[in-house]
Amino acid sequence: MIPLLFAAFAAVLVASSLLVILHRNPVTSALFLVLAFCSLAALYLLLGAEFVGMVQVIVYAGAIMVLFLFVIMYLNLGHDVEGGVQTTLRRGLGWVVGAVLVAEGAMLLARGMALGPETPQSPPPPGGNTGAIGLLLYSRYLFPFEITSLVLLVAMVGAIVITRGRTTPAGPARAAAPRAAAPRAAPPATPAAGPPGTEPAGAPAEEVHA
Amino acid sequence: MPALLANPDAQFVLWALIKIVVILFGLLGVVSYLTFAERKVAGHIQARTGPNRVGPFGLLQPIADVLKLFFKEEFIPAGANKVVFHIAPMLAVIPALVTFSVVPMGPNFTVTDLNVGLLLFLAMSSLGVYSITLAGWSSNNKYALLGGLRSSAQMISYELAMGLSTVGVLMLAGSLSLVDIVHAQQRYWFIVQQPLAFIIFLITAFAETNRAPFDLPEAEAELVAGFHTEYSSMKWGLFFLGEYANMITISSIAVTLFLGGWNGPWLPEPLKFLWYFAKLAALLFFFMWVRWTFPRLRYDQLMQLGWKVLLPLALLNVMVTAVGLWWAVGR
Numbered sequence: 001m002i003p004l005l006f007a008a009f010a011a012v013l014v015a016s017s018l019l020v021i022l023h024r025n026p027v028t029s030a031l032f033l034v035l036a037f038c039s040l041a042a043l044y045l046l047l048g049a050e051f052v053g054m055v056q057v058i059v060y061a062g063a064i065m066v067l068f069l070f071v072i073m074y075l076n077l078g079h080d081v082e083g084g085v086q087t088t089l090r091r092g093l094g095w096v097v098g099a100v101l102v103a104e105g106a107m108l109l110a111r112g113m114a115l116g117p118e119t120p121q122s123p124p125p126p127g128g129n130t131g132a133i134g135l136l137l138y139s140r141y142l143f144p145f146e147i148t149s150l151v152l153l154v155a156m157v158g159a160i161v162i163t164r165g166r167t168t169p170a171g172p173a174r175a176a177a178p179r180a181a182a183p184r185a186a187p188p189a190t191p192a193a194g195p196p197g198t199e200p201a202g203a204p205a206e207e208v209h210a
Numbered sequence: 211m212p213a214l215l216a217n218p219d220a221q222f223v224l225w226a227l228i229k230i231v232v233i234l235f236g237l238l239g240v241v242s243y244l245t246f247a248e249r250k251v252a253g254h255i256q257a258r259t260g261p262n263r264v265g266p267f268g269l270l271q272p273i274a275d276v277l278k279l280f281f282k283e284e285f286i287p288a289g290a291n292k293v294v295f296h297i298a299p300m301l302a303v304i305p306a307l308v309t310f311s312v313v314p315m316g317p318n319f320t321v322t323d324l325n326v327g328l329l330l331f332l333a334m335s336s337l338g339v340y341s342i343t344l345a346g347w348s349s350n351n352k353y354a355l356l357g358g359l360r361s362s363a364q365m366i367s368y369e370l371a372m373g374l375s376t377v378g379v380l381m382l383a384g385s386l387s388l389v390d391i392v393h394a395q396q397r398y399w400f401i402v403q404q405p406l407a408f409i410i411f412l413i414t415a416f417a418e419t420n421r422a423p424f425d426l427p428e429a430e431a432e433l434v435a436g437f438h439t440e441y442s443s444m445k446w447g448l449f450f451l452g453e454y455a456n457m458i459t460i461s462s463i464a465v466t467l468f469l470g471g472w473n474g475p476w477l478p479e480p481l482k483f484l485w486y487f488a489k490l491a492a493l494l495f496f497f498m499w500v501r502w503t504f505p506r507l508r509y510d511q512l513m514q515l516g517w518k519v520l521l522p523l524a525l526l527n528v529m530v531t532a533v534g535l536w537w538a539v540g541r
Contacts, residue, residue, distance in 0.1 A: 001219040054329035062336025073347045130326060130386055
């Protein structure tokens, strides 16, 4: 039963992964990637790793791929743009990396290492492995775990800074010419009481408009 | 044949199929009468009678509606992406049905007691975005696209608060299995210890199901009909079905997490499932009540509420619960 299901989901996984790179339409490719993630989650479930399987769906299929799809849809990418130096470069790089990967796989197969290490066939704990993962994450791997969350936090703050940097200074930048000479110490909250010669009446109106 | 039936694998598959069929048809029946109930409730709230022509008290109205849907013309817009256009309505129904496989309806009345049941619910609700986004995009219609865009932004924003609001319950129950969570509420329901989380969960549930006052994806005054503008016939019917199935599923999860599931006084053990159905019916009525009494939020209000109110409150709730647990255990 389980080997049968495993074979079925593995076949779906391989086929959808192939279609991700072979299909011309980016949206369809992204959808096949979602299918690949879901069948991978099914494989995890069959291997008794329920937590990893569910997190695979939540994180990859539910969050990351939605954002991918968003970008593809709303940039309105139709088909791949053909021709040009970039395409040639991309093709060349693809061939090189692909050749390296195939060589690696062939070497592993030749040495008989493809099967990987044998996992111990112990029965899973009664509560599933979620508790075990949580315990390890918050005891032995606490430091890497916290570092990872810090990295994510930095990425988030960075994204906010980048997007805000593009929108907010646009207002003052347009109104900057008369204000450039104004002393920096003038509090922006009280433009009417600012030093003379800074056109206090014009600046706030510009800001409101922006 | 007897040899096949003796095979445990075959038995497992057979039982699973029977349970699936029962749940599927039960849910479809409940959905069709939920639309009837919604119209009756709406009528009552607006001081009119609601549907009362087809059959006694209008009870055959859902059947007439479904027949009408089946016989309507099926229209596919010219510039549509045909395959995605067909897949999107199916994706609206599937996640809700899958989630229902882990909902404990009574003692020994669950399709499967998965030890990551709550995660399955979160995973399926995160997949629910696809149907609306894809429907909006594949229709090749600007209103549909705008509706899909709004809906995906809304659902992604509210998913976080929803996930965090369930964390308090998880900490109290100490398990991700929904059956264990129900068992942990035998003395008192988690709504007693987690009132804030319950309110957050309920609000996000309205947003996740795209129901009023969060029905911006289909705001008819601005977007014609939103993401399903171009859908007709039974494809539109599937979106409708999906909305109600999602409503039932999310109410079931709310009952399980906060309202004690099938726990309740008086009834003997085999009839406890009636408590679950009673609570579910009350929550579903609450959904309708809210829909017909509250105005729609503006888009910026929706985002403000999600990111600046609900998410910090849910985080605060997790922290307070953690401190409370630490204090209670440490004493």
